[in-house]
Amino acid sequence: MKKTEIPRTAIPEQEPKVRATNFDEVSLGYTREQALIEASRCLQCKKPKCVAGCPVNIDIPEFIKALEEDDPAEAIAILKRKTSFPAVCGRVCPQEDQCEKLCLMGKKHEPVAIGRLERYAADWEASQGAAAAPEVPARKSRKVGVVGSGPAGLTCAGDLAKLGYDVTIYEALHKPGGVLVYGIPEFRLPKDIVQRECEYVESLGVEIKLDHVIGRTMTVDQMLDNGHDAVFIANGAGLPAFMNIPGENFNGVYSANEFLTRANLMKAYRFPDYDTPIKVGARVAVVGGGNVAMDAARTALRLGASVHLIYRRSMDELPARREEVHHAQEEGINFHLLTNPLQIIADQEGWVEEIEVIQMELGEPDASGRRRPVPVEGSETRIPVDTVIMAIGTRANPLLTKSTENLELNKWGLIVADEHTLATSKEGVFAGGDIVTGAATVILAMGAGKLAARSIDRYLQGQPLLTAEEEEEIRAAEEKATV
Amino acid sequence: MYKILEKVDYSDDVYMQVIEAPAVAQAAQAGQFIVLRINEEGERIPLTIADFDRDRGTITIVVQAIGKSTRQLQTLNAGDSIANFIGPLGIPSEIENYGTVVCAGGGVGVAPVYPIARELKKAGNKVISIVAARNKHLLLWEDKMKEVSDEVIVTTDDGSYGRKCLVTEPLHELCETGDVDLVYAIGPGIMMKFCCKTTEALGVKTLVSLNSIMVDGTGMCGACRVSVGGETRFVCVDGPEFDGHQVNFDELMARQRQYLEQEKISYDLYLECRGDAQCLA
Ligand SMILES: Cc1cc2nc3c(=O)[nH]c(=O)nc-3n(C[C@H](O)[C@H](O)[C@H](O)COP(=O)(O)OP(=O)(O)OC[C@H]3O[C@@H](n4cnc5c(N)ncnc54)[C@H](O)[C@@H]3O)c2cc1C
Ligand SMILES: Cc1cc2nc3c(=O)[nH]c(=O)nc-3n(C[C@H](O)[C@H](O)[C@H](O)COP(=O)(O)OP(=O)(O)OC[C@H]3O[C@@H](n4cnc5c(N)ncnc54)[C@H](O)[C@@H]3O)c2cc1C
Ligand code: SF4
Numbered sequence: 226m227k228k229t230e231i232p233r234t235a236i237p238e239q240e241p242k243v244r245a246t247n248f249d250e251v252s253l254g255y256t257r258e259q260a261l262i263e264a265s266r267c268l269q270c271k272k273p274k275c276v277a278g279c280p281v282n283i284d285i286p287e288f289i290k291a292l293e294e295d296d297p298a299e300a301i302a303i304l305k306r307k308t309s310f311p312a313v314c315g316r317v318c319p320q321e322d323q324c325e326k327l328c329l330m331g332k333k334h335e336p337v338a339i340g341r342l343e344r345y346a347a348d349w350e351a352s353q354g355a356a357a358a359p360e361v362p363a364r365k366s367r368k369v370g371v372v373g374s375g376p377a378g379l380t381c382a383g384d385l386a387k388l389g390y391d392v393t394i395y396e397a398l399h400k401p402g403g404v405l406v407y408g409i410p411e412f413r414l415p416k417d418i419v420q421r422e423c424e425y426v427e428s429l430g431v432e433i434k435l436d437h438v439i440g441r442t443m444t445v446d447q448m449l450d451n452g453h454d455a456v457f458i459a460n461g462a463g464l465p466a467f468m469n470i471p472g473e474n475f476n477g478v479y480s481a482n483e484f485l486t487r488a489n490l491m492k493a494y495r496f497p498d499y500d501t502p503i504k505v506g507a508r509v510a511v512v513g514g515g516n517v518a519m520d521a522a523r524t525a526l527r528l529g530a531s532v533h534l535i536y537r538r539s540m541d542e543l544p545a546r547r548e549e550v551h552h553a554q555e556e557g558i559n560f561h562l563l564t565n566p567l568q569i570i571a572d573q574e575g576w577v578e579e580i581e582v583i584q585m586e587l588g589e590p591d592a593s594g595r596r597r598p599v600p601v602e603g604s605e606t607r608i609p610v611d612t613v614i615m616a617i618g619t620r621a622n623p624l625l626t627k628s629t630e631n632l633e634l635n636k637w638g639l640i641v642a643d644e645h646t647l648a649t650s651k652e653g654v655f656a657g658g659d660i661v662t663g664a665a666t667v668i669l670a671m672g673a674g675k676l677a678a679r680s681i682d683r684y685l686q687g688q689p690l691l692t693a694e695e696e697e698e699i700r701a702a703e704e705k706a707t708v
Numbered sequence: 709m710y711k712i713l714e715k716v717d718y719s720d721d722v723y724m725q726v727i728e729a730p731a732v733a734q735a736a737q738a739g740q741f742i743v744l745r746i747n748e749e750g751e752r753i754p755l756t757i758a759d760f761d762r763d764r765g766t767i768t769i770v771v772q773a774i775g776k777s778t779r780q781l782q783t784l785n786a787g788d789s790i791a792n793f794i795g796p797l798g799i800p801s802e803i804e805n806y807g808t809v810v811c812a813g814g815g816v817g818v819a820p821v822y823p824i825a826r827e828l829k830k831a832g833n834k835v836i837s838i839v840a841a842r843n844k845h846l847l848l849w850e851d852k853m854k855e856v857s858d859e860v861i862v863t864t865d866d867g868s869y870g871r872k873c874l875v876t877e878p879l880h881e882l883c884e885t886g887d888v889d890l891v892y893a894i895g896p897g898i899m900m901k902f903c904c905k906t907t908e909a910l911g912v913k914t915l916v917s918l919n920s921i922m923v924d925g926t927g928m929c930g931a932c933r934v935s936v937g938g939e940t941r942f943v944c945v946d947g948p949e950f951d952g953h954q955v956n957f958d959e960l961m962a963r964q965r966q967y968l969e970q971e972k973i974s975y976d977l978y979l980e981c982r983g984d985a986q987c988l989a
C-alpha cells in the first residue's frame with residue numbers, strides 16, 4: 226500500500242462512559258503493531274517541515290524511522306537529544322498547532338501522529354525499568370540553584386547536572402513537578418510518569434529541596450550570597466485570575482488552581498482516605514475555554530457532577546487542545562459558547578445557587594485578530610449551579626519577584642529575560658518558563674530550561690553569553706559537522 | 709521529615725510543639741505562619757509561628773485540637789516526625805515604636821500575639837496585653853505574656869479566673885482613655901470582629917491576623933481570599949495581618965464553614981478508628 230493510502234492510526238482509548246467515572250488515563254497508547262504502522266506513514270521528508278513546528282526541533286523523521294525499524298531504544302535516544310520528557314510531551318503537547326500542523330502528510334491527508342509515536346517510544350522505555358543515568362562528568366565545584374521544579378526547572382537542572390555542576394532545586398510545594406503534578410490531572414498525565422522524570426533528574430545528582438519557598442524561606446539574593454554561583458528562576462505563573470464580578474467570594478466558587486490542586490496534588494478525589502476535602506455538588510459551572518478549563522470540567526465530571534462550560538467566544542476560538550475538547554464533548558460536558566458570566570448568586574447562607582450569564586455575539590476583530598465578543602442586550606439568563614470554577618487564566622505570582630532586588634519586570638509582573646540567553650537584569654540570575662512568557666506550554670518551558678542550562682554553563686566558564694547571531698552560526702557549524 | 713523536639717499538653721485540647729526546621733527558623737519573624745502536613749495522606753494546615761529559636765533551629769506552635777488534623781497532630785510526641793513543614797509564610801508584623809499598644813489574644817490567639825508583643829516591647833512600646841479565654845482551663849501563656857508586657861489583663865467568659873467579661877470590655881476601657889495608639893487583636897473570627905467594632909467606634913487603628921482556609925499558602929490557589937476594603941485579597945501573601953476595620957468578617961466566617969460536612973466525616977472516622985490502620989483502610 227502507498228504510504229499516503231494508510232489512514233492515520235487511531236489510538237485506543239477508554240470508553241467515554243467508563244472513563245467519566247474514573248481517574249485512569251483516557252488514552253491507552255499504541256501497541257507495537259500500531260506504532261509500526263503509524264511510523265511507516267512518515268514520508269521521511271528531506272526537508273522535514275514538522276521539525277520547524279516543534280519548539281525544540283526534535284529530529285522527527287529520524288526518530289520515526291527508528292520506530293519503523295522496530296528500534297525503540299534508538300528512537301528514544303534521538304528524542305532525548307532534544308527533549309528531557311518525551312513521555313510528557315507526547316501526551317500534552319498541542320501537536321495540532323506545532324509539529325503535526327506542518328507535517329507534509331497533513332496537506333492532503335492526515336498528519337503523521339508524531340506525538341503518539343513519541344509517547345510510544347517513551348512508554349517502551351519506561352517498560353524496560355528505570356532509565357540508567359548517563360555517566361556524569363566529575364563534579365564541578367560551581368553550584369547552581371534552580372527555583373521551581375516544573376518542566377523548566379527540571380530540564381535546566383538535569384542538563385547542568387549532566388555537565389557536572391552541583392545543582393539544587395528549591396520547590397515551594399511538598400511534591401516536585403510543578404503544573405505537571407498539581408494542575409494536569411491524572412487521567413491525562415499519570416503522576417507516576419512525572420515522579421519517574423523527577424527521580425531521573427535526581428539520579429543525575431540533582432538535589433531537590435521541597436518545602437522551600439524562595440522569597441520567604443530564603444531570597445534569591447541570599448541564595449547568591451550563600452554559595453550559589455548562578456540561579457535559574459522557573460517558578461511558573463501561578464496566581465489565579467478572577468473576573469471581578471459580583472459574588473466571586475461566595476462559598477462554592479473556586480479558582481481552577483485551587484480545584485485542581487485539591488484534586489490532583491492533595492488527592493481530594495480519594496477523600497476521606499486522604500484528608501483534603503473538595504466540594505463539588507451536583508451541578509458545576511466552569512468559566513473559561515483553555516486546557517485548564519477542560520481539565521477542571523472533566524475533573525468535576527469524574528467527581529460526579531453535571532458540568533456546564535461557559536466560554537465567551539465560539540468553538541473556533543476555544544484555545545484548548547482539540548483532543549481535549551473532543552474528549553470533553555464525548556464525556557458529556559455541556560458547552561455554553563458565546564456566553565459570559567455577569568454575576569454569581571448565593572442563598573441566605575452564602576452558598577452559590579445560580580450563575581447569571583449573557584449571550585455574546587462576535588463583533589469586529591480586536592488587537593489579537595480574533596473577533597471581539599460583545600454582549601447581546603436583554604439576553605441574560607441564569608443557570609442553577611452548586612459550584613463555580615474560574616478558569617480564566619493565571620498571572621505572575623509576585624511573591625518571589627517582590628523579594629528580589631534589581632530584578633526587572635514588565636508591566637504584567639513577568640520577569641524580563643533576554644530572548645536568546647534568558648539572562649535577567651541581575652548578574653548571575655537567569656529566568657525562563659511561564660514566569661517569563663506568561664502561561665504557555667510544557668514544551669516551551671522545557672526549551673527554556675535547556676537554553677538556560679547552556680547560558681549558565683557559558684556564564685560560569687566566563688564565556689560571553691550567546692547572541693542570536695552567534696547561536697545561528699554555531700548551529701550551522703554543528704549541522705555541517707553532523708552531515 | 710521534620711522532628712518534634714518537645715510537646716506539652718496545656719489542656720485536653722490545647723498543646724504546644726517545638727519542631728526542628730532550621731531553614732524556617734532562620735527566616736522566621738513575628739506575625740508569620742507555617743503550613744504543615746502530617747503524612748502522605750494529610751492536608752496542608754496553616755499554624756502561626758508562636759515562637760522561634762534561630763540558634764536551635766526550631767519553631768514553636770500552639771494548637772487547638774478542633775478537627776481531624778489538629779487532633780492527629782496532638783498524638784505526636786517528642787521524637788516523632790511530620791512529613792512537611794513550610795515557611796515562614798505571610799508578611800511579618802510591622803514593628804515600630806507606636807507608643808502604647810494593646811495586644812489582645814483570645815483562646816489560642818494568645819500564642820500568635822506573643823512574639824508580636826515581644827517585638828513591640830523591644831521596639832520601645834508600652835505594651836498592655838489582654839489575655840482572654842472561655843474559662844480558666846483554656847487560658848494560655850499568661851506568664852509568657854507578663855514577661856513581655858507592661859500590664860496584663862486576664863478575662864474569662866465564665867469568671868473562673870481574672871475578670872468575668874468578654875475581651876471587648878477592657879479593650880473598650882483602655883481605648884476610651886485616648887492613650888492607645890494601636891491595637892492588635894488575634895483570635896477566633898467572632899472575637900476579632902467585635903474587637904474591631906469596639907475600636908472602630910473609638911477611632912483606634914486595629915490590626916487582626918486572619919485565619920481563612922488555605923491550601924498552598926503561597927498565593928497560588930486563592931482559597932484564602934477575603935474582602936478587605938471592598939477588594940479581594942489573599943490572606944497568605946497579602947496578610948495574614950490586615951486593618952481590621954476594613955475586613956469583611958461575615959464573609960471570612962462564612963468561608964471558614966465551607967467544609968463543615970466533610971470535616972465532620974473525616975473527624976468521626978478518625979475518632980472511630982484512632983490508631984487502627986485496618987479500620988481506616
Ligand atoms: C491545568 C493546566 C493544564 C495545562 N495543560 C497543558 C497541556 O495540555 N499542554 C501544555 O503544553 N501545557 C499545558 N499547561 C501549561 C503548562 O503546564 C505550563 O506552561 C508549564 O508547566 C510551565 O512550566 P514552568 O516550569 O515554567 O512552571 P510550573 O510548571 O508552573 O512550575 C513552577 C514550579 O515552581 C514552584 N514555585 C513557585 N513559586 C516558587 C517559589 N517562590 N519558590 C520555590 N518554588 C516555587 C511551583 O510550586 C511549581 O512547582 C497546562 C497548565 C495548567 C495549569
Ligand atoms: C494563618 C493562620 C494561622 C493559624 N494559626 C493557628 C494557630 O496558631 N493555632 C491553631 O490552633 N490554629 C491556627 N489556625 C487554624 C488552623 O489552621 C485550623 O484550626 C486547622 O486547619 C484545622 O484543621 P483540622 O483538620 O483539625 O480541623 P477541621 O475539622 O478540618 O477544621 C476545623 C475548622 O478549621 C478551619 N480549617 C480547616 N481546614 C483549614 C485549612 N486548611 N486552613 C485554614 N483553616 C482551616 C475551618 O474553619 C474549619 O471549620 C490558623 C489558621 C490560619 C489561616
Ligand atoms: S516535543 Fe511536542 S512539538 Fe516537539 S515533536 Fe514532540 S509532540 Fe511535537
Ligand code: SF4
Pocket residue numbers: 266267268269270273274275276285286327328329330337339
Ligand atoms: S513532515 Fe510529516 S511526513 Fe514529513 S518527515 Fe515530518 S512527520 Fe514525516
Ligand code: FES
Pocket residue numbers: 921922923924925926927928929930931932933942943944945
Ligand atoms: S492559600 Fe492558596 S492562595 Fe492563599
